[in-house]
Amino acid sequence: SAVISQKPSRDICQRGTSLTIQCQVDSQVTMMFWYRQQPGQSLTLIATANQGSEATYESGFVIDKFPISRPNLTFSTLTVSNMSPEDSSIYLCSVGPDSHSYEQYFGPGTRLTVT
């Protein structure tokens, strides 16, 4: 299974500012995903990021608010822009499935608090 790291692990930010979350994988992967998990809730997919193409956003999420970069097969960033307290959540990076497996693997998450 892939080993995934995220930076930062947590942050407290002021409303109106932006935060960029980094996701690093120890192997090359085709598909990377960004999820939001609000307190006590399940996971909601924000977008799918494939290298070399624009990210695909799910309903309710827009590029201006959550710009994503995928410069290579081991790295991606998610920016949470113009933050409000409603953006306080855990943001999770995930990889897979690919031709070798069907499951997804998750990073440790970034806990964001917006004041």
Add this chain to the structure above:
Amino acid sequence: AQTVTQSQPEMSVQEAETVTLSCTYDTSESDYYLFWYKQPPSRQMILVIRQEAYKQQNATENRFSVNFQKAAKSFSLKISDSQLGDAAMYFCALRSYGQNFVFGPGTRLSVLP
């Protein structure tokens, strides 16, 4: 649309006992996979077990096993000999071929010493 339902928001089990977490799902696809993920308080999601829909045999991983009832679209997780480290949120997930994962709302499991 695909859906995953977990009807038990919270469960508790005595240490060393057995507990079963329920999951039902809905998909019109014939090629799909089912998963149970565990999220301890430290929040890293960990894959517990997976089941391919085309396999009739229930998957087993050490103390974890599933009861896969395809016709009923049911996929329960049994944890035997429960340990304190099993305390976590458990998410049932469905992935149909060519589609994104769909996660259930989760079941919070407490293990009582």
